[in-house]
Amino acid sequence: MAALLYRLGSVAARRVWQVIVAWVLILGFSIGAFLAFGGSLADNFDIPGTASGAVVDELTDKLPDSAGMTASVVYQTTDGSAFTDEQKQAISDVAASAEDLDDVATVLDPFDAQQQQDENAQQLADGQKQIDDGGAQLDDGQAQLDAGKAQLDAAQEQLTAARAQAEAAGAGAEQLAALDQQQAQLDAQTAALQEQQDTLDASRAELDDKAVQVEQGTVLLGLADGIGVVSEDGSTAIVNVTFDETRLELPEGAKQSVIDHFEAEPINGVQVYFGTELAQGVPELFGVGEAIGLVFAAIVLIVTLGSLIAASLPIVTALVGVAVGVTSSLAFSGVVNMASVTPVLGVMLGLAVGIDYSLFIVYRHRKQLIRGVPVQESIGLATGTAGTAVVFAGSTVIVALMALNVTGIPFLGLMGTVGAVCVAVAVLVAITLAPAILGLVGTRLLRRKARARIGSERAAHRATKAITPMSTLRAILTVLGAVALLLVIAIPSMSMRLGLPDGSSEPAGSTSYQAFQIIEEEFGAGANGPLLVTATAADPISDDDILATQVEVAQQLADLDDVAAVAPIATSDDNTLLAFQVVPEEGPNSESTERLVQDIRALPPVDDLTIGVAGQAASNIDISQALSDALPIYLVVVVGLSFLIMILVFRSLLVPLIATGGFVLSLFATYGLIVSVFQYGWGASLIGVHSTGPILSFLPVILVGILFGLAMDYQLFLASGMREAFVHGSPAKLAVAQGFRAGRSVVTAAALIMVSVFGGFIFSDSTMIRSIGFGLAFGVLLDAFVVRMLLMPALMHLLGRSAWWLPRWLDHIMPNVDLEGASLERDHPGMQVGGVPHTV
Known part of the structure; x- marks a missing residue:
């Protein structure tokens, strides 16, 4: 690898304009593709296959409106x-x-809608009055019928007694016939009275049915109060x-x-x-905060590299890489559903790693120039040594980002793919365009005073300054202090809640924020996130039973905690699907609304009806749950693949374990800081956060991929120097100090650059971008300066020679990736001065 990159860097340094023109053409092609095929960006993060998605599918089939x-x-x-x-x-x-x-x-x-609601309420009131009046009339009629029946009963008794007397007295047929005629008249009157009773009973039954309907309608009206x-x-x-x-x-x-x-x-x-x-606002790709972060990065570069020309080169190459990576990715936005945050993530990563990767090569080239190595030779050597580390460091980031596709979440996989493309372009720019520009500027990369002392003894003396290992006590205290600090910071992460931003997290002056606040003030917090609840029947419900079923389901929903109002909104044509609107007591991102969704889904079947929940709040909860479930799998995949890469690079088992363990500590400490600011609100006003709530649901997964890749960057640049010193004969503990000394300044500069670039996005108008920038900035800060610069060297010191242990059988079967550039050292023995590791 080192020899191949040496030749690539040497060719780029010789054929300067061909390389520059090639990248100009690539940039033009990618911009043209974006202008020709680019489409709009999406504001949603839906995931197919969720429980709420299944409800929406059912509604699409039976209640499309x-x-x-x-x-x-x-x-x-x-x-x-x-x-x-x-x-x-x-x-x-x-x-x-x-x-x-x-x-x-x-x-x-x-x-x-308001008029219909008022009319319905009036109809119910009028209906109740009619029922009351009808009931009174029926009661009067019943009283009259009862009185008539009493008279008929009395007449029947008299007639029965008269007939008995007549028969006892031996009355003739003529007298009995008269009594029979009276009985017939009495029977006719009784039949007429019974007919009137039957009519009254039918009217009362009809009135009772209407009363039930009015009562049920009144119940539904009362349950819907507040909508x-x-x-x-x-x-x-x-x-x-x-x-x-x-x-x-x-x-x-x-x-x-x-x-x-x-x-x-x-x-x-x-x-x-x-x-x-x-x-919902689409975040801008580059704003004032990002520009300030870039300015700070430029200051760090000037201090580190010592000249404006040298400092400008990493920024120029990074901007070219970002332009190519982002525009080429956006060219596909017309054919794929790309979230608005995706290209911003590409800009973040492209700028940060683009500056860092070019910095490593420029820094290595600058040291070699001062030692007197010819320009083109130095460019080839810098590309072969630092460039090898850049390629493997970039590979870890790309692997981590591409692994987002294993989560099975489309928008997340696309974010990882776009980020990986931007990182890959940054690597290609660093090992081709950067060497070409270095060849173009020649020794002007150095300031005049630096050019005057090229190859001097003083420069060589500086490079061979005496180095001593740290004390064992200091190493132990450093390990304990670093671990304790990270664990304390990580404590809030144990209460992390995941969600998606709602209107309350939009910029304070935006129309969406004002709409959210107005709805909350005038209609209640829950009106901003109503739930769509469905009740599905296996068999059609009869028309006569629809209203009763709606009341039963609505009442069961209303009896749950944190429900402000319930209203039926539709019934499918086949009477198998009932839809309800449920308004929670609190907003869509509240804990109570999340509990309510789970409570509704846990309801027992009502008359064999299956209950489902959809709506924006339920969808956000499902998305957050899916992302939370994907995090452990993703973490295993990323760590596992990168662990294998590190074993190959460092030819050690313990060094990758140290690197991975340190990353886990810094990751959860980063989670703790994010929860403290964005969920608890500690210091939120300092960065312009005016509303707290759950953490962006895909942020933990994104941070795993990006921070692990970046953490391994610094691990590679520091630990490779330690390994190089060790394999060149230095005692293990001294090798730790030598490798750390060789790489600390450029890794410090690189970390500060990343922190400044990511930190610029903290002040974005978009809450999503702000939280991502915050997580990446502080994640790099903790991992680079606490884990890589303190914890890792101290553990390596305590482990001594055992840090580089590798089973002999594994050592034999693994290929030699030559990260330290040993092949170049054999062909260019002057590239190492005084036994100091040559890696950056």
């Missing part, structure tokens, strides 16, 4: 007064015309827009069309706001 994504458009008067009739009519007109937009299924006019689209003071109204497609399949252009439609019709005295479903 309820299956599509629903978004909120909020109108509010500017002075807080109730809407005027003119304003109401204007809002209704805009809502009605919105139904003609592409991909829009239905639009709910809030004032029509509304017009505020009590009449100053706020919500227009609900339902699309034909689900959130996962809805084109981004459809959302913008709705926004444009409602904004195109301004209403005097009324302001319009859009919920996050429509107007």
Whole structure:
């Protein structure tokens, strides 16, 4: 590998313009592909195959009008007064015309809905009055019938007694016939009275049925109290827009069309706001915070490399790599559903590793120039030695990112793939374009004073400065202190909650944030995240039993904790699927809403009905659970693959174990810091976080992949120097000190650059980007300076020679990757001065 990269660097240094032109053409091609084929970015993170997704599929099949994504458009008067009739009519007109937009299924006019709700309530009241009046009339009729029946009964008794007397007295046939005629009349009157009773009984049964229906309707009305689209003071109204497609399949252009439609019709005295479903902000790729981070990185480079030319080279090559990697990835956004955060992650990684990888080669080349190595020879040697470490370091990052595809979560796998592409481009730029530019600038890479002392004894003396190993006591104290510090910082990670950002986490001045706050204030916190609950029957429910079934299911839902209101919203044509809207007491990201979703799913069957839950809040919970379940598998895959790579590189079992164990400590410490700031709110205001809540659901997984790869970068650059010193004959503990001394300055600079680049994203307007930048910045800070610079050298010192132990049989079968450039050293014996390791 080292010899191959040496030749590659030498060719690039000789054929400067060919390499530069080649990269210009690649950049032009990638930009052209992006402009020609790039599409819009998505704002959702749905995962196929979740429980809520199954409910949506069922709704799509049987209740398509309820299956599509629903978004909120909020109108509010500017002075807080109730809407005027003119304003109401204007809002209704805009809502009605919105139904003609592409991909829009239905639009709910809030004032029509309010009127229907009022009419339904009045109908129930009128129905109850009619029942009461009808009952009173029936009672009067029953009283009259009872009185008539009493008279007939008395007459029957008299007639019966008279007949008995007549028969006892031996009355003739003529007298008995008269009595029979009276009996016939009495029987006819009794039959007529019975007919009237039957009619009254039928009327009472019908009235009782109506009473049951009214009672059931009243129960449903009471359970739905709190669900509304017009505020009590009449100053706020919500227009609900339902699309034909689900959130996962809805084109981004459809959302913008709705926004444009409602904004195109301004209403005097009324302001319009859009919920996050429509107007969630797409993060910008590069802002002021990122620029400040890049400036700080430039300062670190100037201090480390000693000249503006040398400092500008890693930044230039990193920008080229980012441009190629991100634009080429965005070229596929027209054919794949790419989350808006994906290219930003590519920018983060491309800048950070791009600067670092070029820095390692430039730093190595600069040291060799000062020692007197010719320019082109030095470029080849720097590419062969530091470049080998860059390739293997980049490989660990790429492996970790590509392994995100094993989670089975599409948007996460795509994020990893785009990140891996950007890292791969950064590696290629570092080992081709950077050597070419180094060949172009020649010795001007050094300041004038540095050029004056090229090859001097003073430079050689500096390189051979005496090094002594640390004391054993210091090593023990360092290990204990570093582990204790990381464990303490990691404590909050034990209470981490995962979720996706809602409107409360949007920028304070954004329309989506204001819509979220207005809905919470006017309609309750739960109105921002209503749940869609379904009840599925194996056999069709009869029309007569539909209302009773709705009441039974709604009542069972309402009896759960943290339910503010329940309302039936639809029934399938075949009467096998009932849909309900459930409004929680609290917002979509609250713990109580999460418990409520689980409680609904745990309900026992109601009359053999299967209960399901969908809606944005339930979907977010399912996504978070899926990501949480994927984390252990992903961690095993990433650590396992990278562990094998490190065994191959270091030819040791204990060094990879130390590297992995240290990473786990720094990872959970990073989780602890994230929970402290973004969930607990400790110091959140310092970085502009105005709302706390659950941690971004895919952040822990993303951090595992990226931080593990970056941690192994620094592990490679430090531990390879220690191994090189050891295999060249230095005692094991001295080799630790020598390798650490050789690599500490450039690793420190590289870590500071990464922290500054990632830290610039902490001040992004997007909460997602802010939390990712925070996690990466502090993750690198903890791992580089606590684990790699303190814990790892101390453990290596305590292990001594055993750190490099490897079973003999494994040593024989493993290939030699030549990370230290031994093959180059044989061909170029002057590349090592005074026994000091040559690796960066």
